[in-house]
Amino acid sequence: MTSNQPKKVIILGALSAVAEQVARIYAEEGAALLLAARKGEHLEGVASDLRARGAAQVKTATLDLASADAALEAPKMIEALGGGDHIVLAYGVLGDQERGEADQAEATRILQVDFMSAAQWCMAFARHLETQRSGSLVVIGSVAGDRGRASNYLYGAAKGGLAILVQGLAHRLSRVGVRAVIIKPGFIDTPMTASFKKGPLWAKPSAIAAIVRRAAERGGPIQYAPGFWRLIMLIIRTVPAFVFHRTKL
Amino acid sequence: MFSQAEPGISSWGRIIRREHEIAHPRFAEEVRAWARDSKQARLAIGLRRSYGDSGLSADALLIDMSGLDRIISFDPHTRILRAEAGFSLDELMRLFAPRGLFPSTCPGTRFVTLGGAVANDVHGKNHYSAGTFGCSVRGFTLLRSDRGLIEVTPESEPELFAATIGGLGLTGIILDVSIELTAIPSSEMDVEITPFSDLNGFFDIAAASEDRFEHTVAWIDCTVAGGKGVFQRANWAADGARNPHKPPGLARLPIDAPNFALNPLTLKAFNTLYYTAQTTGDRSKRLHYAPVLHPLDSIHDWNRLYGGRGFYQYQCAVPASAREAVRDLLDWIARSGEGSFLAVLKSFGPKQSPGLLSFPMEGYTLALDFPNRGERTLRLLDELDAIVRRAHGRLYPAKDGRISRAMMQAGYSELDRFAASVDALCRSDFWTRVST
Ligand SMILES: Cc1cc2nc3c(=O)[nH]c(=O)nc-3n(C[C@H](O)[C@H](O)[C@H](O)COP(=O)(O)OP(=O)(O)OC[C@H]3O[C@@H](n4cnc5c(N)ncnc54)[C@H](O)[C@@H]3O)c2cc1C
Ligand SMILES: NC(=O)c1ccc[n+]([C@@H]2O[C@H](COP(=O)([O-])OP(=O)(O)OC[C@H]3O[C@@H](n4cnc5c(N)ncnc54)[C@H](OP(=O)(O)O)[C@@H]3O)[C@@H](O)[C@H]2O)c1
Numbered sequence: 001m002t003s004n005q006p007k008k009v010i011i012l013g014a015l016s017a018v019a020e021q022v023a024r025i026y027a028e029e030g031a032a033l034l035l036a037a038r039k040g041e042h043l044e045g046v047a048s049d050l051r052a053r054g055a056a057q058v059k060t061a062t063l064d065l066a067s068a069d070a071a072l073e074a075p076k077m078i079e080a081l082g083g084g085d086h087i088v089l090a091y092g093v094l095g096d097q098e099r100g101e102a103d104q105a106e107a108t109r110i111l112q113v114d115f116m117s118a119a120q121w122c123m124a125f126a127r128h129l130e131t132q133r134s135g136s137l138v139v140i141g142s143v144a145g146d147r148g149r150a151s152n153y154l155y156g157a158a159k160g161g162l163a164i165l166v167q168g169l170a171h172r173l174s175r176v177g178v179r180a181v182i183i184k185p186g187f188i189d190t191p192m193t194a195s196f197k198k199g200p201l202w203a204k205p206s207a208i209a210a211i212v213r214r215a216a217e218r219g220g221p222i223q224y225a226p227g228f229w230r231l232i233m234l235i236i237r238t239v240p241a242f243v244f245h246r247t248k249l
Numbered sequence: 250m251f252s253q254a255e256p257g258i259s260s261w262g263r264i265i266r267r268e269h270e271i272a273h274p275r276f277a278e279e280v281r282a283w284a285r286d287s288k289q290a291r292l293a294i295g296l297r298r299s300y301g302d303s304g305l306s307a308d309a310l311l312i313d314m315s316g317l318d319r320i321i322s323f324d325p326h327t328r329i330l331r332a333e334a335g336f337s338l339d340e341l342m343r344l345f346a347p348r349g350l351f352p353s354t355c356p357g358t359r360f361v362t363l364g365g366a367v368a369n370d371v372h373g374k375n376h377y378s379a380g381t382f383g384c385s386v387r388g389f390t391l392l393r394s395d396r397g398l399i400e401v402t403p404e405s406e407p408e409l410f411a412a413t414i415g416g417l418g419l420t421g422i423i424l425d426v427s428i429e430l431t432a433i434p435s436s437e438m439d440v441e442i443t444p445f446s447d448l449n450g451f452f453d454i455a456a457a458s459e460d461r462f463e464h465t466v467a468w469i470d471c472t473v474a475g476g477k478g479v480f481q482r483a484n485w486a487a488d489g490a491r492n493p494h495k496p497p498g499l500a501r502l503p504i505d506a507p508n509f510a511l512n513p514l515t516l517k518a519f520n521t522l523y524y525t526a527q528t529t530g531d532r533s534k535r536l537h538y539a540p541v542l543h544p545l546d547s548i549h550d551w552n553r554l555y556g557g558r559g560f561y562q563y564q565c566a567v568p569a570s571a572r573e574a575v576r577d578l579l580d581w582i583a584r585s586g587e588g589s590f591l592a593v594l595k596s597f598g599p600k601q602s603p604g605l606l607s608f609p610m611e612g613y614t615l616a617l618d619f620p621n622r623g624e625r626t627l628r629l630l631d632e633l634d635a636i637v638r639r640a641h642g643r644l645y646p647a648k649d650g651r652i653s654r655a656m657m658q659a660g661y662s663e664l665d666r667f668a669a670s671v672d673a674l675c676r677s678d679f680w681t682r683v684s685t
Pocket of ligand 1: 261292293294295296297298299300303304314334335355356357358360361362363364365366368369370371372373374416417418419421422423424545647677
């Protein structure tokens with residue numbers, strides 16, 4: 001990557017509220033983008049907007065990221081864009097915990113989307129970054145992956161597993177100067193949480209996006225977003241089970 | 250399109266705060282799909298910078314359009330920008346000021362959407378040269394419950410165009426808007442601040458500034474009679490940097506100020522301070538556009554200064570011949586001791602507004618806040634109404650939360666013609682009051 005060439009950025013789940021804000025930051029920097037998402041009818045509008053905001057180039061790929069063959073599709077994306085400097089993985093589903101407890105298909109879906117498929121995309125792009133010996137992989141996890149709790153432990157397990165995977169990749173790739181970062185947001189006001197009651201701990205997608213963008217170049221392999229969640233999760237993780245089990249979280 | 254009841258929904262004046270059914274779509278296609286088979290009453294809203302009840306609706310679904318905030322196209326040759334209705338002037342300026350482009354006019358806050366700017370046909374400090382926001386609108390896409398999607402231009406749909414500009418969201422949901430941007434030489438302005446000691450002083454400076462200064466506005470100290478104040482006039486600096494404004498700072502009012510925060514004493518202190526700050530020191534200076542055009546935007550949520558009961562803003566326009574009415578209004582306000590620190594007086598030029606219900610008329614416009622003290626405040630505003638009515642003036646619906654049907658009819662001669670273009674499923678509390 002030379003500095004006068006636009007950065008090449010691949011965003012998986014580009015229609016997520018957070019991911020679109022990430023794409024806008026890159027667009028204003030003049031980056032070249034490849035947006036991958038499954039709702040093609042929305043992708044073109046987002047792409048035109050990013051071009052008008054200054055993106056050097058915007059390509060789109062319409063596919064179901066949870067069922068696509070990552071090992072096959074990742075190299076195609078890199079080829080279509082002519083490279084891949086920053087890879088951002090943003091897609092995910094919250095799923096229905098209660099249903100997942102009774103219905104194996106729902107449990108499998110959550111694990112497939114949020115962990116299995118995500119892990120495969122990470123592995124595929126890691127191979128590319130390792131060969132390239134530069135660039136970064138930034139993955140959106142969740143604070144829900146820090147401690148299992150009754151209301152969302154399927155989602156939490158997937159995000160927790162993904163965090164361990166990315167942490168391992170960060171270790172492996174550090175030897176060739178490549179970054180891998182897991183972002184752990186708290187509450188974000190997006191369609192995923194549309195029906196939740198909002199309060200002072202809630203962040204805007206643009207605030208999380210700024211953290212995602214910065215993480216591609218600076219900071220450690222585990223980044224809470226916003227940063228105060230590190231402290232909150234430290235406390236939550238250390239609450240003894242006999243106390244935790246009396247809460248309704 | 251997902252929607253749910255949310256508590257505490259209010260407009261900028263915060264007098265009414267109650268539960269509303271509200272949807273926050275992110276894509277135009279979601280709204281279109283919903284509209285194909287919904288018979289629900291509806292009202293599109295933007296960033297809720299209107300003060301009164303024109304953006305609230307007790308029994309309709311509110312559709313928050315601020316998530317539809319994408320640029321659709323921009324042509325640097327014609328300077329025509331087409332963007333979704335939720336695209337804000339804040340984003341527009343941030344992205345286009347560095348390219349030497351700006352909206353033709355902008356209200357005293359950047360935090361308004363294109364849809365909201367059209368629906369109130371907003372005006373800025375440069376009405377003499379630019380006219381209203383509607384003067385820069387080349388077309389828009391409207392979603393109606395009777396006709397579906399309509400591409401509206403002044404040529405293709407003249408009546409619907411005129412009804413929708415200043416149409417208060419009642420003629421359908423605006424999905425996107427095309428506007429012509431204006432070239433600016435820099436992002437800086439050369440600003441002159443001149444004090445005046447009475448209203449005649451204001452009228453003289455205003456008349457002398459019309460041709461030479463693009464942006465003019467005056468602040469009046471409304472705690473004393475006579476109309477002393479300061480006049481600000483500005484032009485884009487011919488040379489200088491092209492910097493966008495900074496994102497809003499961290500200054501926020503996290504809680505409501507106590508209700509007694511704005512008694513006449515604090516009012517007086519604030520006014521004196523403001524006056525001195527504006528008039529001492531260098532009277533002509535070069536400033537970035539943000540403090541000149543949107544001085545209040547640096548404090549987020551300043552509307553909470555008025556405490557939990559909220560406030561009214563009263564904005565009227567009177568014809569150029571009705572200078573006496575301006576004087577009478579200020580006298581009443583000074584005597585009442587109820588007014589706020591922000592009394593803004595501007596002149597409107599002769600440019601014809603394109604909307605049937607556009608507010609500006611050639612003459613003067615006065616705007617100020619009144620903390621809500623219930624009946625007492627409403628009685629005072631009724632007195633002001635009488636003065637405006639005698640002067641053949643009108644009130645601004647964007648600011649209103651109380652106007653009577655009679656007052657609306659007196660001010661807007663095209664009201665009945667407008668009503669014929671109202672979408673049968675669009676409904677606001679404002680319209681329920683003035684149409685029945
Ligand atoms: C500090 C401050 C200063 C101001 N200064 C000025 C000024 O100088 N000049 C001036 O003219 N105004 C001024 N205003 C008022 C403001 O410009 C208008 O109220 C503006 O319309 C607000 O836009 P909004 O996006 O917040 O819309 P909202 O307030 O949310 O809605 C306004 C109206 O637009 C309709 N609407 C919004 N979006 C759509 C859509 N997509 N389709 C159909 N209808 C829609 C709503 O139904 C409603 O009737 C000021 C307001 C503030 C808070
Ligand atoms: N919102 C929060 O409070 C919060 C908190 C912590 C972490 N996160 C994480 O942040 C990330 C971004 O989510 P968000 O909050 O921005 O919510 P969002 O707007 O709902 O985004 C989620 C995106 O994932 C996409 N997606 C889901 N399954 C997919 C699939 N199989 N193929 C392709 N795309 C798929 C969705 O697309 P479709 O529309 O096609 O389904 C949607 O665009 C997610 O990983 C989420 O888990 C969110």
